[in-house]
Amino acid sequence: MPPWSDFEPFIVSGLALGGVYALSGVGLVVLYRATGVLYLAFGAVGAMGALTAWSLGQAGAPGWLTWLVCIAVAAAITLAYGVLFGPALAKRDPLVKAVATIGLTLVLYGLMDLLWTTSGGEVRSLTLPSDNGGFSVGQVQVNWTQVIALGAGVVLTVGTGLFLRYTKLGTAMRAMANDREITATLGVPVRRVEAAAWLGCGVLAGIAGLLLADLVALDATTLTFLVISSLAAVLIARLRSITVTFVAAIVVGLLHDLLTPITSLTNYRDMTPFVLAAVALLVMPRSQVMAQSREEA
Amino acid sequence: MGADLSLRNTADRRTSRRRPARPQLIRIATIAVLLLFVLFGFPQLLSLYYIDTMTQVAVYSMVTLALGVLVGWVGLVSLGQVAVLAIGAWVAARLLFATAQPYPVVLLEAGLITMAAGVLIGLPALRLRGLYLALITLMLAGAITVVLATVNFPNGGHGFTGYNGSLVHIPPIRRPSIASGDPAYFRYAVIVAILMFALVLAHTKTKPGRAWAAIRQSEPAALAAGINTTLYKLWAFALASFVTGVAGGVLAGAVHYLYSIGFPTQDSITLLAVTLMGGVYSMWGAVVAALLYQFLPALLNNWGVSADWLTILFGLGVLQVLTTAPAGLADQVPKDLARLGRRLRSRARRKPATGSAS
Numbered sequence: 150m151p152p153w154s155d156f157e158p159f160i161v162s163g164l165a166l167g168g169v170y171a172l173s174g175v176g177l178v179v180l181y182r183a184t185g186v187l188y189l190a191f192g193a194v195g196a197m198g199a200l201t202a203w204s205l206g207q208a209g210a211p212g213w214l215t216w217l218v219c220i221a222v223a224a225a226i227t228l229a230y231g232v233l234f235g236p237a238l239a240k241r242d243p244l245v246k247a248v249a250t251i252g253l254t255l256v257l258y259g260l261m262d263l264l265w266t267t268s269g270g271e272v273r274s275l276t277l278p279s280d281n282g283g284f285s286v287g288q289v290q291v292n293w294t295q296v297i298a299l300g301a302g303v304v305l306t307v308g309t310g311l312f313l314r315y316t317k318l319g320t321a322m323r324a325m326a327n328d329r330e331i332t333a334t335l336g337v338p339v340r341r342v343e344a345a346a347w348l349g350c351g352v353l354a355g356i357a358g359l360l361l362a363d364l365v366a367l368d369a370t371t372l373t374f375l376v377i378s379s380l381a382a383v384l385i386a387r388l389r390s391i392t393v394t395f396v397a398a399i400v401v402g403l404l405h406d407l408l409t410p411i412t413s414l415t416n417y418r419d420m421t422p423f424v425l426a427a428v429a430l431l432v433m434p435r436s437q438v439m440a441q442s443r444e445e446a
Numbered sequence: 447m448g449a450d451l452s453l454r455n456t457a458d459r460r461t462s463r464r465r466p467a468r469p470q471l472i473r474i475a476t477i478a479v480l481l482l483f484v485l486f487g488f489p490q491l492l493s494l495y496y497i498d499t500m501t502q503v504a505v506y507s508m509v510t511l512a513l514g515v516l517v518g519w520v521g522l523v524s525l526g527q528v529a530v531l532a533i534g535a536w537v538a539a540r541l542l543f544a545t546a547q548p549y550p551v552v553l554l555e556a557g558l559i560t561m562a563a564g565v566l567i568g569l570p571a572l573r574l575r576g577l578y579l580a581l582i583t584l585m586l587a588g589a590i591t592v593v594l595a596t597v598n599f600p601n602g603g604h605g606f607t608g609y610n611g612s613l614v615h616i617p618p619i620r621r622p623s624i625a626s627g628d629p630a631y632f633r634y635a636v637i638v639a640i641l642m643f644a645l646v647l648a649h650t651k652t653k654p655g656r657a658w659a660a661i662r663q664s665e666p667a668a669l670a671a672g673i674n675t676t677l678y679k680l681w682a683f684a685l686a687s688f689v690t691g692v693a694g695g696v697l698a699g700a701v702h703y704l705y706s707i708g709f710p711t712q713d714s715i716t717l718l719a720v721t722l723m724g725g726v727y728s729m730w731g732a733v734v735a736a737l738l739y740q741f742l743p744a745l746l747n748n749w750g751v752s753a754d755w756l757t758i759l760f761g762l763g764v765l766q767v768l769t770t771a772p773a774g775l776a777d778q779v780p781k782d783l784a785r786l787g788r789r790l791r792s793r794a795r796r797k798p799a800t801g802s803a804s
Binding site: 237244245249255259374377380384416417423426430 | 523570571573574576577578580581582584585586588589592593595596711712715716718719722752754755756757758759760761762763764765768769
């Protein structure tokens with residue numbers, strides 16, 4: 150077992166990673182509750198945004214513009230998909246809706262590999278100005294990007310909670326999570342509320358893509374499939390509670406990074422989200438599993 | 447039990463009525479001629495590059511067949527089938543290095559051990575349904591991929607893992623003595639694939655197939671009809687794992703060297719996409735899916751076109767299948783062709799003066 154001081158830097162990086170997973174997870178849960186779609190292309194649209202931002206940056210665009218474009222690209226693709234395919238698949242099983250977003254993932258993934266090829270061994274990177282500044286806690290350097298990542302996770306979780314609780318649109322989304330048909334009968338413009346949920350989810354995907362491109366790597370494959378880690382948090386929360394999603398995401402991020410200094414386990418650290426999600430799902434009481442399956446049938 | 451019996455009776459009556467019918471005989475004859483052509487014509491006509499590609503098609507047709515059984519017959523979506531294939535390939539490679547057993551025995555053992563692993567994983571996972579089951583298979587596949595990346599595939603070393611990182615001359619994984627050359631191994635792979643298709647056909651045409659169909663329609667109704675749903679779902683998992691494990695064994699001999707980067711988690715996702723595109727309700731769908739998955743990339747590679755276009759095509763294909771054509775290409779293309787033929791014929795009849803150009 151390495152000394153405690155070896156773990157300290159990984160607490161910081163783990164919390165930052167957990168923060169991004171949390172904001173991704175919250176986006177996924179809200180969209181799922183409002184529309185019944187588990188958005189598996191979340192990582193791919195974020196990656197698309199981040200790569201577009203990188204290209205703009207190479208062309209000499211100012212930093213703030215590239216970040217806005219990153220978020221706008223992710224939001225636009227998500228909204229377009231939601232408006233085009235949302236109504237067509239609205240009455241289908243949640244599984245079918247989720248598999249359809251795999252279709253979108255593959256389209257975006259192929260497009261990204263085509264436009265930003267890595268076959269020449271090209272390595273891209275996206276750095277935010279917040280990487281340079283920072284402060285130190287004890288012996289550990291903390292940069293502002295890490296603070297922003299954790300902060301964004303906290304703020305967006307709390308903000309989304311308040312939004313769902315107190316605004317008219319949020320109430321409509323909660324109503325639709327319960328029953329789409331009855332909500333429509335009560336005069337809620339169901340399609341417009343769904344579009345709002347898609348847009349919000351897309352914005353979160355863009356923010357997550359930007360932060361992960363800086364914290365992890367600017368690479369289409371990595372960013373596209375990093376969504377699986379947030380999915381683990383969402384699964385632990387049973388696609389329901391954003392508070393549990395937040396806690397689970399922080400645990401996934403922290404545990405993953407804290408395993409790094411332990412030599413016997415460091416190769417297996419990427420298993421963290423999978424193992425946590427599998428255990429959480431498998432120990433779930435049978436009655437709840439059946440109740441949820443029935444609800445989704 | 448009663449409902450199950452009546453199901454069997456109607457099925458029997460239907461088959462007995464259909465058995466002497468001509469179309470059935472013609473169909474069997476067509477398949478036989480097609481298979482003979484594939485077995486003896488392909489090695490004569492194709493270059494070595496395409497023979498190797500067709501061997502891969504034979505291997506992956508077994509994988510897509512297994513996935514098709516899960517998705518199309520039982521309604522269980524698995525997002526981790528490539529990880530199962532990797533287990534099969536690992537077991538076969540380990541056995542081929544460690545023992546001098548004949549190849550078919552190794553294939554059988556690889557299938558059985560993979561089946562045991564599949565059942566072990568499937569048993570707890572089957573408490574979940576639909577979306578949750580799909581996601582748990584994705585999670586488990588991710589975990590297996592991470593383990594494989596650390597353990598590595600056997601390369602002739604000793605110990606349980608059979609991996610020796612400092613080995614300079616890595617021996618190739620052996621092939622059966624009767625099929626050491628590429629054309630011969632292609633025939634070998636096709637024959638194994640035919641046997642697996644026959645095995646699956648034997649299941650879908652009999653009691654398990656009807657039980658699976660009932661489960662797919664409605665699990666509560668199947669339960670009420672006296673079908674042991676857990677048993678039959680586990681059976682489907684076991685059959686799919688067995689077939690995929692055998693495919694892994696054939697793959698090990700086909701490529702000679704195995705690396706863990708050859709089995710990434712995202713391939714499971716692409717595999718589901720092509721299986722849905724090919725069509726999950728018929729055996730032809732599995733062949734179409736394997737051609738999409740292995741033959742098209744080889745063809746594009748030969749033409750110098752980027753395989754990324756194919757990824758985009760698969761994505762669009764999934765969206766199209768889910769929105770408009772649930773039975774996939776294997777069902778849609780013949781229907782579309784028939785419709786086109788009818789339209790052309792009616793046009794030719796309407797305008798006889800202009801002649802029948804088409």
